[in-house]
Amino acid sequence: MEASVERVSVVRTRRPVPSIVATSAVLAVAAMLGVPGFASSGNVTNIGLQVSILLIIAMPMTLVILSEGLDLSVGALLSLCAVVFAQTLGLGWGMALALGASVAVGMLTGLFNGALIAKLGLPPFVVTLGTLGIAHGIALVLTDGNAVVVGNPSVAQLYAWTILGIPFPVIFALLAYALTHLLLYHTRFGTYVFAIGGNRDALLLAGIKAKAFHIAIYVFGGLMVGLAALVLVGRMNSAEPASAIGMEFDAIAAVVLGGTSFERGEGWLFGTVMGVVTIGVLRNALNLLGIESSLQVVSVGILVLLVVVIDSVRKSRVNGAKA
Amino acid sequence: METTIPTAAVPLLELRKICKSFPGVRALTDVDLQLYSGEVHMLLGENGAGKSSLMKVLFGAYRADSGEFFSDGRPITIESPADAKRLGIAVIFQEFSLVPHLSIAQNIYLGREPRNRFGLVDHRKMHLDARAALEELGLAYDTHAYAADLGVAQQQMVEIAKALSHRARVLVMDEPTAAISDREAEALFHVVRKLRGSGVAIVYISHRMKEVFDLGDRVTVLRDGRLVQSMLATAATPDELIAMMVGRSVGTVYKRQYFGEPGKVALDVRQLTTATGVRGVDLQVRCGEIVGLSGLVGAGRTEVVRAVFGADPIQTGHVTVFGEAVTGGPHKVAAMGVGLIPENRKQEGLALKRSVHENLLTASLWKLFPRGWYQAEKARSATKALIDSLRIAPGDPSKSARVLSGGNQQKIVIGKWLSAGCRLFIFDEPTRGIDIGAKTEIFNLIENLIKDGAAVLLISSELAEIVHVCDRAYVMREGVVSGELPRESLSEQNILRLAMHGS
Numbered sequence: 073m074e075a076s077v078e079r080v081s082v083v084r085t086r087r088p089v090p091s092i093v094a095t096s097a098v099l100a101v102a103a104m105l106g107v108p109g110f111a112s113s114g115n116v117t118n119i120g121l122q123v124s125i126l127l128i129i130a131m132p133m134t135l136v137i138l139s140e141g142l143d144l145s146v147g148a149l150l151s152l153c154a155v156v157f158a159q160t161l162g163l164g165w166g167m168a169l170a171l172g173a174s175v176a177v178g179m180l181t182g183l184f185n186g187a188l189i190a191k192l193g194l195p196p197f198v199v200t201l202g203t204l205g206i207a208h209g210i211a212l213v214l215t216d217g218n219a220v221v222v223g224n225p226s227v228a229q230l231y232a233w234t235i236l237g238i239p240f241p242v243i244f245a246l247l248a249y250a251l252t253h254l255l256l257y258h259t260r261f262g263t264y265v266f267a268i269g270g271n272r273d274a275l276l277l278a279g280i281k282a283k284a285f286h287i288a289i290y291v292f293g294g295l296m297v298g299l300a301a302l303v304l305v306g307r308m309n310s311a312e313p314a315s316a317i318g319m320e321f322d323a324i325a326a327v328v329l330g331g332t333s334f335e336r337g338e339g340w341l342f343g344t345v346m347g348v349v350t351i352g353v354l355r356n357a358l359n360l361l362g363i364e365s366s367l368q369v370v371s372v373g374i375l376v377l378l379v380v381v382i383d384s385v386r387k388s389r390v391n392g393a394k395a
Numbered sequence: 396m397e398t399t400i401p402t403a404a405v406p407l408l409e410l411r412k413i414c415k416s417f418p419g420v421r422a423l424t425d426v427d428l429q430l431y432s433g434e435v436h437m438l439l440g441e442n443g444a445g446k447s448s449l450m451k452v453l454f455g456a457y458r459a460d461s462g463e464f465f466s467d468g469r470p471i472t473i474e475s476p477a478d479a480k481r482l483g484i485a486v487i488f489q490e491f492s493l494v495p496h497l498s499i500a501q502n503i504y505l506g507r508e509p510r511n512r513f514g515l516v517d518h519r520k521m522h523l524d525a526r527a528a529l530e531e532l533g534l535a536y537d538t539h540a541y542a543a544d545l546g547v548a549q550q551q552m553v554e555i556a557k558a559l560s561h562r563a564r565v566l567v568m569d570e571p572t573a574a575i576s577d578r579e580a581e582a583l584f585h586v587v588r589k590l591r592g593s594g595v596a597i598v599y600i601s602h603r604m605k606e607v608f609d610l611g612d613r614v615t616v617l618r619d620g621r622l623v624q625s626m627l628a629t630a631a632t633p634d635e636l637i638a639m640m641v642g643r644s645v646g647t648v649y650k651r652q653y654f655g656e657p658g659k660v661a662l663d664v665r666q667l668t669t670a671t672g673v674r675g676v677d678l679q680v681r682c683g684e685i686v687g688l689s690g691l692v693g694a695g696r697t698e699v700v701r702a703v704f705g706a707d708p709i710q711t712g713h714v715t716v717f718g719e720a721v722t723g724g725p726h727k728v729a730a731m732g733v734g735l736i737p738e739n740r741k742q743e744g745l746a747l748k749r750s751v752h753e754n755l756l757t758a759s760l761w762k763l764f765p766r767g768w769y770q771a772e773k774a775r776s777a778t779k780a781l782i783d784s785l786r787i788a789p790g791d792p793s794k795s796a797r798v799l800s801g802g803n804q805q806k807i808v809i810g811k812w813l814s815a816g817c818r819l820f821i822f823d824e825p826t827r828g829i830d831i832g833a834k835t836e837i838f839n840l841i842e843n844l845i846k847d848g849a850a851v852l853l854i855s856s857e858l859a860e861i862v863h864v865c866d867r868a869y870v871m872r873e874g875v876v877s878g879e880l881p882r883e884s885l886s887e888q889n890i891l892r893l894a895m896h897g898s
């Protein structure tokens with residue numbers, strides 16, 4: 073009888089290592105060898121500062137895309153949150169209270185996005201395109217289109233604060249990563265993020281209120297955007313109504329570079345971190361080479377397409393081998 | 396290994412006089428079913444006999460119109476899947492409920508993840524429990540593997556482990572061996588026997604006679620939504636079971652009017668083998684005849700048609716249409732005069748939001764207007780001719796295809812290919828979901844097609860349709876043609892024997 077017992081153990085990971093691992097390594101080595109000043113410790117700190125905001129907002133973007141969603145509103149929302157943060161500081165609010173206002177705006181917007189997407193089943197692309205417009209418009213109205221300068225010195229001090237030589241924004245971003253990792257891989261919520269993208273029916277059959285968790289993904293996104301406003305305002309010591317517009321492009325690019333798919337809840341949070349760093353390294357190296365920022369956007373776009381094409385070719389080879 | 400069912404024992408679960416109807420259809424009429432602890436209960440019936448409906452009632456997905464349920468002799472109600480779950484009833488559907496990028500352990504405990512004192516998921520305990528659950532079934536899977544990396548058979552095992560971890564006492568399996576290899580099926584049977592030994596009642600829906608006798612303790616046969624008989628498997632023979640399954644009363648059976656002399660060969664398939672599971676199929680269709688292609692769901696009929704139409708690549712063998720070898724994709728095959736009326740007409744055959752007019756002409760625009768200039772008047776008259784000859788109702792060409800009845804939608808798909816000048820028509824389940832009157836009309840149309848010298852290949856799961864409409868029929872089973880039946884021996888019994896038994 074025991075002879076027919078299935079002892080074939082399933083190999084845990086048959087999938088190839090995502091291309092981002094090799095891509096980021098190649099890019100970093102190339103930059104070190106070919107770009108003067110790239111490998112200096114000052115420049116490495118610089119890259120860390122440059123990518124910190126992107127890392128914070130790319131974390132929830134990973135969850136959103138894992139759930140087969142998309143959030144185009146993060147750039148405009150981050151700008152709005154920064155304006156709210158700077159203006160409430162200007163009203164004499166303390167930093168914690170002002171940050172609370174920013175987070176509240178972020179989370180309410182996330183709730184609005186999530187409710188329309190999960191409850192009414194509207195396409196995420198359309199919903200968040202709408203909130204992009206609304207958030208941008210409100211930021212313009214609040215500021216009359218002008219920058220809001222921060223008088224309270226503690227924000228800039230916090231931005232410049234270092235622990236063991238590591239700048240505060242980098243630590244803040246790493247904490248955001250740690251929190252998202254904990255949520256995604258160690259809570260029920262995280263498990264359901266994969267299930268919402270992979271097989272919603274499975275959740276319903278298990279008697280889980282999938283919609284509530286679906287909304288929570290966008291609310292979490294709003295929370296992170298609200299917090300990121302602290303770093304954004306700290307960097308410039310002011311808030312402009314359009315300062316972060318377009319950052320949704322880099323955030324989505326980082327997630328896709330990291331190997332997260334738009335289908336079936338397939339993805340990898342650390343891949344997003346590598347995607348963020350890769351974009352940061354690329355832009356920084358191009359900066360040092362004196363290449364203007366519009367061409368940097370082009371190069372990020374090319375990089376994303378390159379990695380996606382490589383991944384899809386490799387995947388179809390693996391599937392071909394299986395069949 | 397033999398289990399004897401103590402007939403005096405109280406059934407674990409009993410259904411009495413279950414009735415269920417839908418608008419226009421009686422799905423179940425006075426069906427009784429007793430399930431005993433430690434038995435494998437085979438459920439048999441033709442497509443549409445009521446097996447799925449009965450299982451859905453059992454699982455709470457449908458609410459029975461009338462009837463009683465008893466658990467261990469006590470009356471109970473099953474009105475929702477939650478009720479069924481509470482009673483320990485689990486169903487393993489053919490489409491699995493696994494999340495692809497979660498681990499085996501996460502899938503088994505989806506929604507019931509064990510948590511530690513910090514409220515975080517206790518991965519250690521979850522994997523230990525999952526491994527224990529799989530070991531109960533004799534499986535040594537790595538519980539960290541993703542569901543996406545598992546084969547169909549392995550996914551099935553995970554589903555079983557999941558059901559058992561819910562402490563299921565009744566496990567329903569819907570054609571579990573339909574998509575797995577023989578070796579995998581052996582492993583599955585081993586698990587099923589093990590479950591039987593531990594007192595689970597297993598309801599096993601199957602179309603394979605061998606399984607019925609290898610695995611089953613008792614057999615229940617349904618026909619037309621009614622119970623034919625429940626009996627011990629040892630007390631039945633394959634021929635008896637087949638005789639019980641056939642002879643459905645399908646209401647008005649079509650009466651064929653016209654029989655012609657078969658003309659030249661329209662479709663010639665030789666030793667067709669595809670990656671989709673078709674193995675060495677031979678079949679011919681001549682002009683002026685209606686040839687049936689029968690077999691159970693999943694036997695490979697649709698796969699043959701897809702390959703013929705150029706939608707799937709041909710591995711070996713060849714297909715000839717009107718003497719010309721088929722090489723290209725659907726576009727080329729259609730240009731050779733082959734019209735496919737797909738099973739899924741709403742998704743594949745029609746643009747539902749577009750008008751009758753537009754749908755009728757989609758396949759023939761180049762034929763009507765070879766220079767590429769659209770002439771509204773010419774198009775209108777072409778549409779009108781088609782609407783009149785096919786008697787499409789309502790006859791308003793500007794109506795969107797969505798508002799038409801199933802039968803009239805089917806006529807539009809036929810008209811689309813007629814206007815394109817097709818001479819070989821392949822119908823894949825043309826009468827699914829349409830009423831009796833429309834069915835008759837569809838068959839009239841098919842008959843008219845062959846009267847005009849066209850050739851027809853008809854795929855149908857309704858045995859009576861094949862018997863009454865076709866000149867002759869091929870029967871498929873597990874990807875091969877298990878037999879060809881000339882008109883004289885075309886009977887439901889013969890078809891079913893070839894479809895289930897293979898000889």
